[in-house]
Amino acid sequence: MTNTDTSLIRKDVLLRIEEKYDLLNSMRPLSADVLDRLHDEMKIMHTYHSNAIEGNTLTLSETKLVLEEGITIGGKSLREHLEASNNARAFDLIEELAKDKKPIDHILVQQIHEIVTKNILEDAGKYRTKNVRITGATKTSPDWSKIVKMLDVLFEKVNSAKSDPIETSAILHHGFVEIHPFIDGNGRVARLITNLYLMGNNYPPIVLKKEDRLKYYKALRSADSGNLKPFANFVAQAVDAGLSSYLSVYGGKDELIPLRELIVQTPYSQEYLSLRARQGILDAVKIGNVWYSSQNSIKKYMLKHAQKSKKELK
Incomplete structure (x- = not known):
């Protein structure tokens, strides 16, 4: 864990995370039944909340039906159904990639984006080739011609980081959405690669919840202005909650x-x-x-x- 005296993350939250992290590690290896249950539960939760943040109107129970039963929900668009199935397939992918400790790179993020936006965007898996203006953003996204070089710097920073993985995952997430390499789907990809990085460092996946959407965007805007602390703490609280969910599977006093x-x-x-x-x-x-x-x-x-x-x- 990181030095709590220099971390951007609140000391009490970091200490709580460290305690849960050590407890969870003491229970490894987790049984196949437990792992399957956790995977299915987290995939549905991540898919629902990540899509809902972007405006998808499928409810949690409807998302579960689409993913587990292949049911078409009346009154919901084809795009919303595709967003659910695509995001779930991408979650399966990052879980496999995390087992192999895959570094974050161009091929990986383009592969994830292609899955997330398959049959939704014509340029699925391709970086944007024009400039965009993001509604509500405090500054304009970088010129499209700078995307590859800026991502090179971000990926090198993340893959060579020696600091706390939670802080690094927040840097990755914010840096990626700030660069905004794709025309659409950047938020979904950012949440997936954040989980890929955390799982690659032996943390459970996190769920950034629809109910916290305003807090999420506010923390990102603060990071845009140079203050990463609110966003790092936002991510840390999600990590803390994710650890609690995993420990809860074992019942008892947790x-x-x-x-x-x-x-x-x-x-x-x-x-x-x-x-x-x-x-x-x-x-x-x-x-x-x-x-x-x-x-x-x-x-x-x-x-x-x-x-x-x-x-x-x-």
């Missing part, structure tokens, strides 16, 4: 349980614990509109809270 069911073990109200979860102080994951935590996380929060209370009384 199983994710709705806060409303955990409050009986605490002197706090659900509203109070939800607030602490939103503040990032209580280790919790939001799924849909419901906050989840674990018995271990609640116990650690109460111990730390009690210690602080004692110090304040002295």
Whole structure:
């Protein structure tokens, strides 16, 4: 892990991630059944949220039906169905590439883009050959003639990085969307290669959620202005949540349980614990509109809270 004194990421979040990362590694190798379950679950979640961020209107349950049953959803466009199936196939690909520790390069990102935009864009897998202006962006995307050289610099920086993989994945993600090498599909490809990099460094895949879309774009705009810290922390929180989801599969005291069911073990109200979860102080994951935590996380929060209370009384 990185030096928490110099990292862009909050120290408490990094320490929490390190603890979960070590715990997950102590459980490896994971059984085939567990791996299959996690792969299917994360593929559906990633596909739904990544597409929804870009405006796809398929719901999570509809996305699941399209991917698992091949069902056509009435009232939804052909493009939305293709976006779901294409993104899922690309997720399968990056999982295989991560096992081989493939470095990020031009061939790889063009291959991913070709899969993501197959039968949607005429120039699937090809870098743009004209300039574009992105609505809401704080600055204009680079001239198309500079794309290859700028990506060369980004790929070299990422592939040779010695710093914390989470920070590096944030640099990769932001750098890629800032360069905007394709006419369309850059966000989807960025989220996929971010996961490829993280999985190649033995982290679980992350899901950047539709509900956090405004926070996501705000953090990217801040990075455009030279401040990567908000985006690095945004990615770190997704890594933290991803680790919680993986550990939860094993049940026991790390199983994710709705806060409303955990409050009986605490002197706090659900509203109070939800607030602490939103503040990032209580280790919790939001799924849909419901906050989840674990018995271990609640116990650690109460111990730390009690210690602080004692110090304040002295």
